Amino acid sequence: MARIAVIGAGMGAMAAAARLAAAGHRVTVYERLSTHGGSVGRFERDGFAFDSGPGLLHLPAVWRDLFVKTGKEPLEQCVELTQVDPASRHVFADGTDVLLPNASRAGTVSALEAALGPGSGERWGEFLGRARDAWERSRRPLLEEPLPADTSPFARDPYPALRQGLLRRSARTLGEIGTRELRDPRLAVLLGSHAMAYGLDPRTAPAAAAVLPYMEQTFGSWYVKGGLRALADAVYERCLARKVEFVLKTAVTGVLEKDGRAVGLELEHGGPVEADMVVSGAPVPSLFENHIVALDHREERPHRRPGARTGRVAVHLALRGGRPDDAVHRTVVHAPDPAAEWDAIDAGRTGPRPTVVVMRPGDPLLRPDDDHETVTLTATVPAALHGGQAWDDAAGAAADRMVEAAEAAVPGLRERILWREVRTPDDTRRDTAWAAVPAPALAGGAGAFLPAPNAGPLSALYFAGGWAHPGGGLAHAGMSGALVAGLIVEGADFRGSR
Structure with missing residues (x-):
């Protein structure tokens, strides 16, 4: 039985902790904040409650596997999961409006054909077929196995892009797929919004981002009753049931090293802690920027990757008036000029009217009564503003533009607002130690879209969470916990989860 110290109580870290404790190890989690969950937080006021992180769950099988492997109670006995249908509504700048069903390729093709015109649904369906090929080629090595020492095979893009034009050149980026293969600006915007949700610019994201x-x-969108925070609570309770110890309000200031091996933690208060192994669920960038882990200057820092510059603004709205029965859980109101939106992000500015995701859960647990409604708006923004401007100074104007855009999804929205709470990348930094939001691992792009490997630069040091392989997103964080646990329990023989 090994003594394992875990940095941070985020979802990836807790997933690793529960699995390691179930394998018989003595696991202690050190968290600088007063609660667990990392980016999967909760904001409450006056009987209203909001998820302060992700609002929907994709690939719930990842978390079902965790609960099966760590106890007798399956996930569905710990939280209530429901499929969201329709999965999303998309409002385009020209006024086109389309509802996309949940986990139905045929239904999606029909909906696009009806809303966007003949041939549009067929082109999207053919694109999804090619995206499926990319998924099948990359799923296991990119999601279910640890990154190998030689990552050069991931430099090649698995998406089988069509070869078109006089030069027969295939699309190399997600944006080029939209232009060359989908051939409808609205379909291109729809495609690009899936990359934007992870902070990726479709103009530079590799074609392999088609898997998003x-x-x-394919696997659908799921809602957890009470919000995604209920899932974080369930994972925390599973850790406690497996005898994981949590030490809250305790910041880690360093990883102790001896002969190239991690041997414990240095704490801000309470002295050093000895350990046989260390698992860090903290953002990999913060570990090196804050000198918690020393890194040889010859090594490339593992957070210098596309997507690491973007964060999110969220606007939580407490509304008077009940939620209509026909309200859609998630609506994406697309920006009139996506290129200008990304130019502004690249320049570190809030820019023109953004793409806004409107979340209307319709969950009675999140509102004081049926005469009120909770709505959350989110937009992708620069993690840091140009010239060192504080996000607190820009948040109000950014939120105003988001509310204005969201009226395309919620008519009369501004007149219904009782109060609003605005959260910026600065709040993300306070909650998770890093302002940017990590993107998932992607093949292609000459290997630039790979996160840090799960095995750290020191022996007996491991990385879990969104900044470690296989990257950002709630499902990916759970996968990282499984990979770390496998590496520790099975050692060099571990070849990935099954």
């Missing part, structure tokens, strides 16, 4: 809409439209 494929995963969502």
Whole structure:
């Protein structure tokens, strides 16, 4: 039985902790905040409650596997899961409006054909077929196995892009897929919004990012009753049931090293802690920027990757008036000029009217009564503003633009607002130690879209969570916990989860 110290109580870290404790190890989690969950937080006021992180769950099988492997109670006995249908509504700048069903390729093709015109649904369906090929080629090595020492095979893009034009050149980016293969600006915007949700610019994201809409439209979107925070609470309770110890309000200031091996933690208060192994669920960038882990200057820092510059603004709205029965859980109100939106992000500015995701859960547990409604708006923004401007100074104007855009999804929204709470990348930094939001691992792009490997630069040091392989997203964080536990329990013989 090994003594394992875990940095942070985020979802990836807790997933690793529960699995390691179930394998017989003595696991202690050190969290600088007063609660668990990391980015899967909760904001409450006056009987209203909001998820302060992700609002929907994709690939719930990842978390079902965790609960099966760590106890007798399956996930569905711990939280109530429901499929969201329709999965999403999309409002385009020209006024086109389309509802996409949950986990139905045929239904999606029909909906797009009806809303966007003949041939549009067929082109999207053919694209999803190619995206499926990319998924099947990359799923196991990119999601279910640890990153190998030689990552050069991932430099090749698995998406089988069509070869078109005089030069017969295939699409190399997600944006080029939209232009060359989908051939409708609205379909291109729909495609790009799946990359934007993870902070990726479709103009530079590799063609392999086609797996993102494929995963969502194949495996569906799920809601956890009470909000995604209920899932974080369930994982925390599973850790406690497996005898994981949590030490809250305790910041880690360093990883102790001896002969190239991690041997414990240095704490801000309470002295050093000895350990046989260390698992860090903290954002990998913060570990090196804050000198918690020393890194040889010859090594490339593992957070210098596309997507690490973007964060999110969230606007939580407490509304008077009940939620209509025909309200859609998630609506994406697309920006009139996505290129200008990304130019502004690249320049570190809030820019023009953004793409806004409107979440209307319709969950009675999140509102004081049926005469009120909770709505959350989110937009992708620069993690840091140009010239060192504080997000607190820009948040109000950004929120105003988001509310204005969201009226396309919720008519009369501004007149219904009782109060609003605005959360910026600065709040993300306070909650998770890093302002940017990590993107999932993607093949292609010359290997630039790979996160940090789960095995750290020191022996007996491991990385879990969204900044470690296989990258950002709630499902990916759970996979990282499984990979770390496998590496520790099975050692060099571990070849990935089954």
